Amino acid sequence: MxxxxxxxxxxxxxxxxxxxxxxxxxxxxxxxxxxxxxxxxxxxxxxxxxxxxxxxxxxxxxxxxxxxxxxxxxxxxxxxxxxxxxxxxxxxxxxxxxxxxxxxxxxxxxxxxxxxxxxxxxxxxxxxxxxxxxxxxxxxxxxxxxxxxxxxxxxxxxxxxxxxxxxxxxxxxxxxxxxxxxxxxNRWGANEQFETLVSSILRNTPLRKPTVLTPKSLRRILQVTEGITANIFHMINCLAADAAQSGHERITDEAIENWRPLSDGGAAYA
CATH class of the missing domain: 3.40.50.300 (P-loop containing nucleotide triphosphate hydrolases)
Structure with a gap:
């Protein structure tokens, strides 16, 4: 954790x-x-x-x-x-x-x-x-x-x-x-660069199982975070922490769909 x-x-x-x-x-x-x-x-x-x-x-x-x-x-x-x-x-x-x-x-x-x-x-x-x-x-x-x-x-x-x-x-x-x-x-958009960013973050997230996301989940991450880097890191870190605590050890599409930020300003990185 x-x-x-x-x-x-x-x-x-x-x-x-x-x-x-x-x-x-x-x-x-x-x-x-x-x-x-x-x-x-x-x-x-x-x-x-x-x-x-x-x-x-x-x-x-x-x-x-x-x-x-x-x-x-x-x-x-x-x-x-x-x-x-x-x-x-x-x-x-x-x-x-x-x-x-x-x-x-x-x-x-x-x-x-x-x-x-x-x-x-x-x-x-x-x-x-x-x-x-x-x-x-x-x-x-x-x-x-x-x-x-x-x-x-x-x-x-x-x-x-x-x-x-x-x-x-x-x-x-x-x-x-x-x-x-x-x-x-600039803020992230729905393109290959955004997919590369999310993949890089996931590769550096210390979960025991690999995470493979669908295009729908990637769109969901982009929508929730408004394309802001700090919010993307924050969302993935929260999902990873939940996955570790639950024993799933990977981030699922269902978890992404159900995730909600505690507040509108949940950025973790400047």
Whole structure:
């Protein structure tokens, strides 16, 4: 039961495409106008999971030549109501170097630049970038200018994750927006890719017997989950847990037909 409920990574085609795009940024030659990627999708489509996988695939490591710890990918979350101070505070906290409340913007900026350079950050990943829109127009412009400044000064790529509204947030700075390649993660439809996703999840579900589903059951899963990745994982995990407890050790078409979510917001993965 613990294995069924544990968080599991399932590599499906769209996630692999996203990771392939992101990993190309690591090997890109450094320059003054570094390429960047914006990943958009509805809540629950697996953006944060992809972000975490990208970060984990490029972990910090000790460089024996310089004698320093190197961090190729640095991840942070955009604050709920961002401004320049809050942005730098979040960035410095992600670097493990929170600043004194008395530090001014210039001190925080210089500390962030120094530390990002010291640890060798090549890609700065920003989750929940749509939160930029929660700030005033002035604060939005300042945060976007800050992102462009960091990319130019340190010759690093930016990767932004957010819901569709994030397009509006990034478009507030035309020069910055031109650097971003857009990558959309759309809801699942009734196609071969959806069947591949469900098959991959089932193969990674620790039941003792194999599960083979009919097209009707696949349509039912798609209908109940509304094509949202998090809901698909949640539904299959619940069905697998019920199968283990009942002793059936496989998910049946009947179980899928009778399954109902406890609530409308039953997503288990972001």
């Amino acid at each position: 613990r294995a069924i409920r544990s968080r599991r990574w399932v590599l499906y085609p769209r996630a692999k495409q996203a990771l392939d795009h992101l990993n190309r940024l690591i090997d890109h030659p450094r320059g003054t106008r570094m390429p960047s990627i914006a990943v958009y999708g509805d809540s629950g489509m697996g953006k944060t999971t992809i972000m975490e996988r990208f970060r984990d695939d490029n972990p910090s490591g000790f460089d024996p030549i310089t004698g320093k710890e190197r961090t190729p990918v640095m991840a942070m979350e955009m604050a709920g109501k961002p401004g320049e101070r809050r942005f730098y505070a979040e960035l410095l906290a992600s670097l493990g170097a929170p600043q004194s409340p008395r530090a001014d913007i210039v001190q925080m900026e210089q500390a962030a630049l120094r530390l990002l350079k010291v640890v060798g950050v090549q890609v700065l990943v920003i989750d929940e970038v749509h939160n930029i829109l929660a700030g005033s127009h002035r604060d939005q412009r300042i945060v976007l200018n800050t992102l462009r400044f960091l990319s130019n000064r340190l010759q690093i790529s930016l990767v932004c994750f957010g819901v569709t509204d994030a397009r509006e947030a990034i478009s507030g700075d035309v020069q910055l927006a031109r650097r971003f390649e857009e990558f959309s993660i």
